[in-house]
Amino acid sequence: MPKIVLTNVTKRWGDFYAVDNLNLVIDDCSFVTLLGPSGCGKTTTLRMIAGLETPTSGKIEIGDQVVFDSERGINVPANKRHVGFLFQNYALWPNMTVYENIAFGLKNQKKYTKKEIDEIVKRVSHVVKIDMFMKRYPSELSGGQQQRVAIARTLAPAPEVIFMDEPLSNLDAKLRLEMRSELQRLHLTTGRTFVYVTHDQMEAMTLASKICLIDNGVLMQYASPLDVYNYPNSLFVADFVGSPSINFVEAIGTQAEDLSMNFKIFNKYDVIFKFNSKLNIKDFRKLEDKEIEEKELEKERIKSGKSQVEKGNKDVKFKVNIMTVEEENRPELTDDDYIIGIRPEAISIVEKGGIEAEIYSAMPTGMETTLRLKIGNYLLTGVVFGGITYKLQEKVRIKFDSDGIMLFSNKSTKLIGTGTIKI
Numbered sequence: 039m040p041k042i043v044l045t046n047v048t049k050r051w052g053d054f055y056a057v058d059n060l061n062l063v064i065d066d067c068s069f070v071t072l073l074g075p076s077g078c079g080k081t082t083t084l085r086m087i088a089g090l091e092t093p094t095s096g097k098i099e100i101g102d103q104v105v106f107d108s109e110r111g112i113n114v115p116a117n118k119r120h121v122g123f124l125f126q127n128y129a130l131w132p133n134m135t136v137y138e139n140i141a142f143g144l145k146n147q148k149k150y151t152k153k154e155i156d157e158i159v160k161r162v163s164h165v166v167k168i169d170m171f172m173k174r175y176p177s178e179l180s181g182g183q184q185q186r187v188a189i190a191r192t193l194a195p196a197p198e199v200i201f202m203d204e205p206l207s208n209l210d211a212k213l214r215l216e217m218r219s220e221l222q223r224l225h226l227t228t229g230r231t232f233v234y235v236t237h238d239q240m241e242a243m244t245l246a247s248k249i250c251l252i253d254n255g256v257l258m259q260y261a262s263p264l265d266v267y268n269y270p271n272s273l274f275v276a277d278f279v280g281s282p283s284i285n286f287v288e289a290i291g292t293q294a295e296d297l298s299m300n301f302k303i304f305n306k307y308d309v310i311f312k313f314n315s316k317l318n319i320k321d322f323r324k325l326e327d328k329e330i331e332e333k334e335l336e337k338e339r340i341k342s343g344k345s346q347v348e349k350g351n352k353d354v355k356f357k358v359n360i361m362t363v364e365e366e367n368r369p370e371l372t373d374d375d376y377i378i379g380i381r382p383e384a385i386s387i388v389e390k391g392g393i394e395a396e397i398y399s400a401m402p403t404g405m406e407t408t409l410r411l412k413i414g415n416y417l418l419t420g421v422v423f424g425g426i427t428y429k430l431q432e433k434v435r436i437k438f439d440s441d442g443i444m445l446f447s448n449k450s451t452k453l454i455g456t457g458t459i460k461i
């Protein structure tokens with residue numbers, strides 16, 4: 039099975055960069071999800087790898103074959119790339135039975151005997167569990183069953199790589215969950231490389247061996263789901279993954295001699311943030327400035343170069359959403375300040391110690407309760423497990439009981455490190 043390598047792949051229409059200098063290695067047999075907000079360039083990326091869209095520049099390799107290279111003028115057509123494609127709006131032939139729908143692509147290829155086709159159709163329909171419906175027409179199937187026929191049809195010609203573009207978006211929540219687990223099984227049993235597009239972060243988290251998070255055509259982070267969740271490299275990534283969303287808190291302060299950080303948070307409490315590893319802020323700031331400078335130089339280079347086109351859809355700094363009851367009394371943050379990121383599950387309700395908070399709202403689902411907690415003017419989202427009932431406006435005490443508290447730079451929005459908070 040092949041590995042897919044993208045080198046400096048760019049796709050632009052005029053000065054609009056749908057995909058901006060993407061470098062990506064999709065490992066053999068992996069399950070990679072392309073995740074990002076609507077319009078960020080996921081479908082375009084997938085279509086370029088599959089050969090359905092021509093990149094403006096760059097190089098794409100599938101296995102040991104270069105399928106696209108703008109410099110060498112190589113562009114292998116889609117049907118020679120040995121990839122399978124499953125679109126969001128898969129269309130089954132309404133006048134053909136399930137069996138005929140799955141066999142259709144194989145018959146077209148003219149390289150299989152009737153007996154071989156029969157064997158393949160039976161095998162793939164068994165894998166996706168629709169072998170009992172072979173004689174039915176699509177209109178006689180539920181949405182999820184139709185989806186499975188579409189998957190079987192994609193699998194039938196045994197593509198080495200399978201691309202899926204939001205294949206579950208037409209299904210209801212329960213069926214989606216079921217199909218997700220089926221897809222995971224399918225990935226295991228077929229041993230193929232799966233590249234899967236979704237804007238649903240839950241789907242991306244649960245399915246992928248690696249998530250490729252894109253924003254405005256730019257790769258933001260490429261890592262395993264848990265790494266993306268626990269060590270998001272920027273505020274954007276931290277905010278995009280996780281449900282309920284991460285809490286952001288303004289932090290103003292300095293580093294002490296012992297490398298711990300002294301902060302004031304919620305406009306009120308003095309806290310100590312301790313990094314999990316030894317980290318000197320001065321070193322971080324030096325690297326940060328260097329990176330910012332390099333980016334500026336690159337922009338200047340593109341502006342002055344004749345062959346390059348300035349990006350019309352500018353990359354803007356992520357605007358962090360800090361939840362408060364009222365807008366007033368908010369500190370003005372400077373480039374020297376920080377943002378602390380606290381996942382909802384890092385907040386625990388305690389009997390003694392910690393700080394006081396008021397229950398602003400409580401949403402029990404049975405298994406867990408999502409709480410909104412008010413601390414002065416600030417609101418935090420917490421999750422507590424079990425069916426505990428909280429009264430609105432009840433006073434509770436909270437602690438941040440986790441070594442996964444994140445510290446970000448307000449200047450570059452980059453992650454500085456993770457650690458603990460002591461109040």
Ligand SMILES: Nc1ncnc2c1ncn2[C@@H]1O[C@H](COP(=O)(O)OP(=O)(O)OP(=O)(O)O)[C@@H](O)[C@H]1O
Nearest residue numbers: 051054056074075076077078079080081082083237
């Ligand atoms: N043929 C085209 N001409 C000009 N712009 C295009 C063209 N095709 C796509 N775009 C633009 O490129 C950007 C990326 O499109 P793409 O379809 O890759 O987004 P996406 O990440 O798949 O979004 P969604 O989640 O909504 O499907 C979009 O802003 C889109 O408007």
Ligand SMILES: [Mg+2]
Nearest residue numbers: 080081082235
């Ligand atoms: Mg799309």
